[in-house]
Amino acid sequence: xxxxxxxxxxxxxxxxxxxxxxxxxxxxxxxxxxxxxxxxxxxxxxxxxxxxxxxxxxxxxxxxxxxxxxxxxxxxxxxxxxxxxxxxxxxxxxxxxxxxxxxxxxxxxxxxxxxxxxxxxxxxxxxxxxxxxxxxxxxxxxxxxxxxxxxxxxxxxxxxxxxxxxxxxxxxxxxxxxxxxxxxxxxxxxxxxxxxxxxxxxxxxxxxxxxxxxxxxxxxxxxxxxxxxxxxxxxxxxxxxxxxxxxxxxxxxxxxxxxxxxxxxxxxxxxxxxxxxxxxxxxxxxxxxxxxxxxxxxxxxxxxxxxxxxxxxxxxxxxxxxxxxxxxxxxxxxxxxxxxxxxxxxxxxxxxxxxxxxxxxxxxxxxxxxxxxxxxxxxxxxxxxxxxxxxxxxxxxxxxxxxxxxxxxxxxxxxxxxxxxxxxxxxxxxxxxxxxxxxxxxxxxxxxxxxxxxxxxxxxxxxxxxxxxxxxxxxxxxxxxxxxxxxxxxxxxxxxxxxxxxxxxxxxxxxxxxxxxxxxxxxxxxxxxxxxxxxxxxxxxxxxxxxxxxxxxxxxxxxxxxxxxxxxxxxxxxxxxxxxxxx
Numbered sequence: 001x002x003x004x005x006x007x008x009x010x011x012x013x014x015x016x017x018x019x020x021x022x023x024x025x026x027x028x029x030x031x032x033x034x035x036x037x038x039x040x041x042x043x044x045x046x047x048x049x050x051x052x053x054x055x056x057x058x059x060x061x062x063x064x065x066x067x068x069x070x071x072x073x074x075x076x077x078x079x080x081x082x083x084x085x086x087x088x089x090x091x092x093x094x095x096x097x098x099x100x101x102x103x104x105x106x107x108x109x110x111x112x113x114x115x116x117x118x119x120x121x122x123x124x125x126x127x128x129x130x131x132x133x134x135x136x137x138x139x140x141x142x143x144x145x146x147x148x149x150x151x152x153x154x155x156x157x158x159x160x161x162x163x164x165x166x167x168x169x170x171x172x173x174x175x176x177x178x179x180x181x182x183x184x185x186x187x188x189x190x191x192x193x194x195x196x197x198x199x200x201x202x203x204x205x206x207x208x209x210x211x212x213x214x215x216x217x218x219x220x221x222x223x224x225x226x227x228x229x230x231x232x233x234x235x236x237x238x239x240x241x242x243x244x245x246x247x248x249x250x251x252x253x254x255x256x257x258x259x260x261x262x263x264x265x266x267x268x269x270x271x272x273x274x275x276x277x278x279x280x281x282x283x284x285x286x287x288x289x290x291x292x293x294x295x296x297x298x299x300x301x302x303x304x305x306x307x308x309x310x311x312x313x314x315x316x317x318x319x320x321x322x323x324x325x326x327x328x329x330x331x332x333x334x335x336x337x338x339x340x341x342x343x344x345x346x347x348x349x350x351x352x353x354x355x356x357x358x359x360x361x362x363x364x365x366x367x368x369x370x371x372x373x374x375x376x377x378x379x380x381x382x383x384x385x386x387x388x389x390x391x392x393x394x395x396x397x398x399x400x401x402x403x404x405x406x407x408x409x410x411x412x413x414x415x416x417x418x419x420x421x422x423x424x425x426x427x428x429x430x431x432x433x434x435x436x437x438x439x440x441x442x443x444x445x446x447x448x449x450x451x452x453x454x455x456x457x458x459x460x461x462x463x464x465x466x467x468x469x470x471x472x473x474x475x476x477x478x479x480x481x482x483x484x485x486x487x488x489x490x491x492x493x494x495x496x497x498x499x500x501x502x503x504x505x506x507x508x509x510x511x512x513x514x515x516x517x518x519x520x521x522x523x524x525x526x527x528x529x530x531x532x533x534x535x536x537x538x539x540x541x542x543x544x545x546x547x548x549x550x551x552x553x554x555x556x557x558x559x560x561x562x563x564x565x566x567x568x569x570x571x572x573x574x575x576x577x578x579x580x581x582x583x
Contacts (some may be wrong), residue, residue: 029148054425084288084310088301089128091115093136098303098431099312112148117158117200122165131155133178134281144181152176153160158242160203160210171201175212175220186210186223194218195232200284202245202252212486213243216313217254217262228252236260237274242284247291255285259296259304270294270307279495288509296509302495312426340572350407352464352499353522354378356542356583359531360406361576362559368395370575378557378579379403380410380467380524382552387414387475388448388489389421393453400461408465410503411452413489416441416481423447428491441481445488446495466493467524470504470512479514486513490521502551503559509550516551523553524579528560531580540583542566555582 085099091114103125106115113132119124125139133147138289145157147170153175161168167181175189175198189198189212196215203210209223217231217240231240231254238257245252251265259273259282264483267299273282273296280300287294293307305311354360360378363371365385369446381399388411393399400407416424420440427443449468457464468489476482493500501522504512525548528538538560541548549555561578 040231042525054372068348072477078567085312086286086295086297086303087118087126088297089115089118093128093300095138097496098426099545104140106136108204113155116156119161119168121161124456125193127159127168129156129159129170131157131568135159135168135170135180142181144183146170146180147178150178154197157198160201162203162207163205164207166259166342167207169201169203169210171198171212173197173199175214177201177210177222182207184208184223188212188222191222192220196239200242204245205247205249209232209438211243211245211252213240215239215241217256219243219252219254219264224249226250226265230254230264231256231262234262241282244285244287244294245474246287247289248487253285253294255296256285257281261285261294261296261306261330261465266291268292268307270295272306272375273304285347321507350405350462351466354406354408354581354583356581358581362410362579362581363399363576365393365395367399367576368393371395372576373401375402375404375406377406377580379406380408380557380579381463382412382469383409383452384412387412389414389417389423392452396456397459397461400459400463406564407461407463408467409452409456409461409463410467410469411449411489412469412471412474413445413474413486416485417475418477419443423451427488429488437477437481438484441477441484442488445485446492447488449489449492453493453498463498465499465501465522467501468493468505469503472511474512476512479512482512483514483516486516501556502553503557504509504550505548506548517553519552521551521553522556523549523551524554524557524559525550526527526559526577527562528558528580529562531578538580557581 013543015483039526047481050125062120085097087095087097087100087102088093093109093115095102111130112134113130116131118126118128118410121139121141125136125137125141127141128136133150133152135143135146137143144167152172154176156170157173159168159170162181162183164182167179167183169183170178172190175192175194176186177188179185186209195218198212199215201210204223204225206224206533209221209225212220214232217234217236219227219230221227228251236256237260241257242256243252243254246265246267248266251263253267255261259278261272262270263269270293278298279302280298282296283299284297285294290308293305295309296304303311343371354377358377360376361372362380364382379402380435381396381403382393383396385393416437421444423442424444424447427446429442431438432439432443453466468486470486490500499522501524502518503524505525505527525541528536528541530537532539532572541558541577542555546555558580559577560580
């Protein structure tokens with residue numbers, strides 16, 4: 001469990017909730033009593049006030065489109081009862097469950113201050129806490145008090161729950177601790193001369209202690225919480241933003257804004273996001289029930305998995321009622337392709353684009369027994385086998401070695417299978433009820449495009465440029481579904497940090513994807529006969545600018561060598577597909 005400072009996410013353990021929720025705490029519309037200044041804010045306990053409750057129901061998935069601003073403050077995430085799941089919660093109080101049912105949200109209620117954290121109450125409930133110390137209860141969570149009526153010297157940045165679910169602590173930016181319900185006060189950092197502000201807290205499994213963590217990585221232990229080390233003495237590239245305790249209580253992890261992870265005590269290191277080109281900073285961490293893995297959470301709702309942490313979805317993409325993907329892509333690999341602990345993104349040794357006039361070949365599983373002898377300036381290699389969700393090209397490793405430093409990769413695309421595979425049931429578009437073709441289509445493209453990047457990384461092959469091969473020979477469905485499969489695949493590849501391009505023709509693209517457009521995206525087209533001269537040539541395609549583009553993209557590669565009776569038709573052997581770069 002961690003708490004987040006302003007603009008930072010909070011990651012805490014949560015329980016699976018019921019569909020009906022109650023929202024309590026000091027409601028945003030309530031006029032607070034005259035503030036009472038505290039000499040020692042840490043000694044505050046529950047006031048015992050009864051507060052009005054409002055009933056609400058968790059809205060259906062499609063009525064909850066994700067908006068980027070919902071994730072600029074808080075993400076609550078975690079596990080309970082041995083089941084891994086997480087809920088992403090925005091500063092506006094919106095709750096988006098992954099791997100479990102939610103118990104409602106505060107979205108639409110006029111909150112007095114942004115939500116900055118949360119904590120579990122046990123099965124079926126959880127709390128949210130605002131920057132002003134207001135506490136909001138959901139499901140079976142009881143209200144035990146809040147700091148909303150106190151004259152706070154610094155804002156609240158997070159909370160942690162007791163094991164019984166009948167109490168919680170709040171922690172302020174200055175290190176002040178507030179205990180409510182059966183949560184006991186064991187001390188605070190409010191009177192210490194802190195080098196940097198406190199950004200979160202984590203409770204011990206016994207509930208008889210807690211840790212506080214500072215922005216500089218300093219750790220403060222209270223009650224039965226033991227000190228196992230800190231990052232305060234390290235030259236950090238970015239500040240620490242949160243912490244999570246191991247299930248044993250004999251260790252903890254700290255996480256930095258850049259995704260760096262620091263393990264202490266019996267906490268093991270399983271990897272970090274420090275080398276990834278993040279779309280948004282990392283803002284929180286949560287441990288799995290076993291303690292053999294953890295999630296990192298991005299400010300944009302992205303989820304990064306390490307160790308035995310499963311990927312259950314992210315908030316970077318949802319699909320609204322019209323079937324449109326909303327918000328920007330956000331990280332992490334699907335559950336069937338977890339991020340390697342020491343993963344590095346695309347190597348700078350490989351090109352993101354080819355220089356103008358460069359020539360070469362593209363090869364696939366059909367050249368397994370006939371790999372070219374010499375590398376070329378352009379070398380595109382098929383990663384997949386016969387379709388997106390089938391076994392890999394058995395010669396990918398060998399052909400990638402042939403390509404050398406000129407390598408870029410391509411994925412043969414097809415539509416959503418019928419019936420939809422398990423990989424499409426859960427993902428960035430949400431948990432898909434059957435039948436929900438729009439939801440399943442987006443998840444299918446997302447999951448499998450990322451699967452192939454992870455597969456390539458596991459072979460220590462990290463091309464920077466990835467092409468999606470979209471041809472009529474793929475097993476496509478209707479345009480509406482195809483559109484979302486392609487959108488999902490593009491978003492999935494982009495979320496890993498690679499460059500994305502598309503291979504197709506205007507005729508095939510219109511038949512498969514209709515009016516779908518990706519303005520400015522690199523495009524690779526076939527159709528030229530010879531390299532140069534008269535007729536339909538590769539150099540002629542490039543000279544025509546983007547006249548041959550099919551999705552409002554930018555023509556970058558031309559595949560040539562096609563036979564025909566027109567001027568400029570290719571007359572040589574069709575052993576390999578040749579390519580020319582437009583630059």
